[in-house]
Amino acid sequence: MQVLYRNISQLVTCRGGVRRGRAMADAAVVEDGAFVVENGQIVKVGTRRELEQGYRGESYDCGGALVTPGFVDSHTHLVFAGERSEEFLWRLRGDSYLSIMERGGGIVNTVDATRAASEEELFSQAQKHLANMRKMGVTCAEIKTGYGLDTKAELKQISVIRKLQESEKMKIVGTFMGAHALPRGADADEYIDECIRESLPAAAETGVCEFADIFVEKGAFSAGQAERYLGRAKQLGFALKVHADEMTPSGGTRLGIRLGAKSVDHLLKIRDEDIALLGRSDTVATVLPLTAFCLGEEYAPARKLIEGGAAVAAASDFNPGSCCTYSVPLMIALMCIYMKMSVDEALCALTINGAAACGRDKVLGSIECGKRADFVLFDCKKRECLPYYSGLNLVKSVFIGGEKVHG
Numbered sequence: 001m002q003v004l005y006r007n008i009s010q011l012v013t014c015r016g017g018v019r020r021g022r023a024m025a026d027a028a029v030v031e032d033g034a035f036v037v038e039n040g041q042i043v044k045v046g047t048r049r050e051l052e053q054g055y056r057g058e059s060y061d062c063g064g065a066l067v068t069p070g071f072v073d074s075h076t077h078l079v080f081a082g083e084r085s086e087e088f089l090w091r092l093r094g095d096s097y098l099s100i101m102e103r104g105g106g107i108v109n110t111v112d113a114t115r116a117a118s119e120e121e122l123f124s125q126a127q128k129h130l131a132n133m134r135k136m137g138v139t140c141a142e143i144k145t146g147y148g149l150d151t152k153a154e155l156k157q158i159s160v161i162r163k164l165q166e167s168e169k170m171k172i173v174g175t176f177m178g179a180h181a182l183p184r185g186a187d188a189d190e191y192i193d194e195c196i197r198e199s200l201p202a203a204a205e206t207g208v209c210e211f212a213d214i215f216v217e218k219g220a221f222s223a224g225q226a227e228r229y230l231g232r233a234k235q236l237g238f239a240l241k242v243h244a245d246e247m248t249p250s251g252g253t254r255l256g257i258r259l260g261a262k263s264v265d266h267l268l269k270i271r272d273e274d275i276a277l278l279g280r281s282d283t284v285a286t287v288l289p290l291t292a293f294c295l296g297e298e299y300a301p302a303r304k305l306i307e308g309g310a311a312v313a314a315a316s317d318f319n320p321g322s323c324c325t326y327s328v329p330l331m332i333a334l335m336c337i338y339m340k341m342s343v344d345e346a347l348c349a350l351t352i353n354g355a356a357a358c359g360r361d362k363v364l365g366s367i368e369c370g371k372r373a374d375f376v377l378f379d380c381k382k383r384e385c386l387p388y389y390s391g392l393n394l395v396k397s398v399f400i401g402g403e404k405v406h407g
């Protein structure tokens with residue numbers, strides 16, 4: 001059965017594939033737009049006038065809403081237990097993220113809590129977060145492991161991700177991140193050897209995670225260690241992602257590009273030479289504005305990345321340490337107000353380019369024929385309202401595969 005979605009003041013389609021550089025300035029908006037959904041897929045897109053002509057099927061009145069593609073949160077760490085609000089207070093008093101990690105805090109605290117938690121607890125917490133994200137228009141989320149840091153606990157996180165993939169309407173993309181931090185007392189080279197020997201192959205065997213990721217950073221893993229880990233991951237069939245240049249210029253971006261990573265993420269401290277390399281590569285530059293905000297750090301140089309020709313995606317990085325939020329409205333406001341991205345650039349970053357960062361740009365991320373019908377209706381008429389009503393959730397309803405899942 002076909003349904004015509006009509007009475008849309010602005011239809012932000014983001015059609016035409018992943019956007020690099022200046023092309024991000026155009027989110028392909030149709031004024032007074034309309035589209036037709038059949039069997040969960042978009043089959044026609046145009047103006048209301050074009051699509052209403054001769055149409056006799058069912059229709060859905062969008063009430064003059066702004067409509068966008070569903071948002072893709074292409075970087076989250078949302079399977080974990082416990083919380084680290086104490087570290088947040090230390091940071092407010094002036095400690096840095098890295099100094100907390102150096103004195104034995106940080107990720108390893110969440111590792112203790114996550115190892116102690118049952119699979120059921122982890123699953124129900126994760127479900128709660130995904131339900132909240134959906135209310136803000138997220139229809140596809142990537143989820144990383146990395147709070148297990150041994151094969152058994154990493155596999156427990158993978159099993160939670162599998163259950164989420166099986167039970168959620170939202171598309172869930174799994175990423176193995178055994179090299180998220182150094183386990184307490186471990187030696188970095190030996191730990192990478194262990195990942196190569198044990199946890200990477202065990203993770204590959206499950207078939208749940210299509211990506212492998214690593215934290216290339218002072219106090220975590222060096223570019224050399226990452227090259228060994230990612231090289232093995234590639235052999236095992238994983239696509240690659242890298243946490244790169246977050247606190248220090250770590251060489252992660254360069255390495256990611258050289259190994260053909262789908263995305264390099266964070267980039268707060270990226271060097272100009274590496275921006276130029278990114279602009280000439282197919283690797284997506286994923287910025288995580290909420291992390292910079294929560295850490296009180298300078299934002300990633302989004303303007304330079306765009307002007308350098310990169311495909312910029314934006315994601316939440318939700319995790320209990322550096323960024324305990326997944327607020328899409330706040331992320332949009334930060335991109336527009338502080339990172340100087342236009343509203344269209346911010347929307348491309350959160351939809352089609354996020355889909356590309358997850359290897360999903362052929363099937364979702366835009367309102368375009370053949371794509372899964374994931375879209376969001378807002379309680380406003382124009383896209384500039386999204387950053388203007390800073391941090392307010394204007395989402396009225398959310399559809400995944402043509403089915404209303406919220407509102």
Ligand code: NIG
Nearest residue numbers: 107215243317319320321322
């Ligand atoms: O992306 N940088 C490494 N991983 C996370 C932080 C995780 C944590 O602190 O628990 C990030 O910022």
Ligand code: FE
Nearest residue numbers: 075077243317
């Ligand atoms: Fe992260």
